[in-house]
Amino acid sequence: MLYGEPAKLFKDKLIVKPSGAQGAACHQDWISWPGFPKSFLTVVLAIDPFRSENGGTQVFPGRHRSGYISTPDGQHHVLDPSGMGMEPVLLELAPGDIAIFSAFTPHFSEANMSDRPRRGYFLSYNAASDGCDQYAAHYEEFHQWILDKSPQQVRQKLYFR
Numbered sequence: 001m002l003y004g005e006p007a008k009l010f011k012d013k014l015i016v017k018p019s020g021a022q023g024a025a026c027h028q029d030w031i032s033w034p035g036f037p038k039s040f041l042t043v044v045l046a047i048d049p050f051r052s053e054n055g056g057t058q059v060f061p062g063r064h065r066s067g068y069i070s071t072p073d074g075q076h077h078v079l080d081p082s083g084m085g086m087e088p089v090l091l092e093l094a095p096g097d098i099a100i101f102s103a104f105t106p107h108f109s110e111a112n113m114s115d116r117p118r119r120g121y122f123l124s125y126n127a128a129s130d131g132c133d134q135y136a137a138h139y140e141e142f143h144q145w146i147l148d149k150s151p152q153q154v155r156q157k158l159y160f161r
Contacts, residue, residue, distance in 0.1 A: 021111065045122075
């Protein structure tokens with residue numbers, strides 16, 4: 001057991017990065033919302049290969065030990081990769097491989113320059129003692145956060161399930 005106790009699914013998402021899709025800016029997954037679990041970690045399951053040419057995830061190993069390095073204001077913050085004090089490491093994964101990293105691990109991806117999509121299933125967990133089952137509450141809070149950030153004309157087009 002990673003936690004030494006039961007883990008609870010916090011959130012999950014399938015990320016499909018089509019050919020030509022842009023990358024994701026450097027960030028940490030932890031957001032300083034009240035009650036957001038500090039034990040949060042993510043398991044990445046590669047459906048397609050994760051390679052540099054298709055925008056595979058890159059991490060800064062060990063940087064999670066610094067904790068949250070942005071302002072704890074409940075917002076998503078973009079980080080400067082050159083300020084990490086180290087080079088990123090590509091999570092080079094074959095289909096079926098997994099990688100696990102902390103919500104405090106800075107990570108990013110570059111554009112998918114291949115001619116095929118890159119898919120990965122991202123499952124995030126927290127320790128049972130760190131908020132127990134927060135799955136439904138997290139998505140309710142996340143959907144409201146997205147709505148609050150979106151212009152009125154975009155809000156009408158959003159659909160959450």
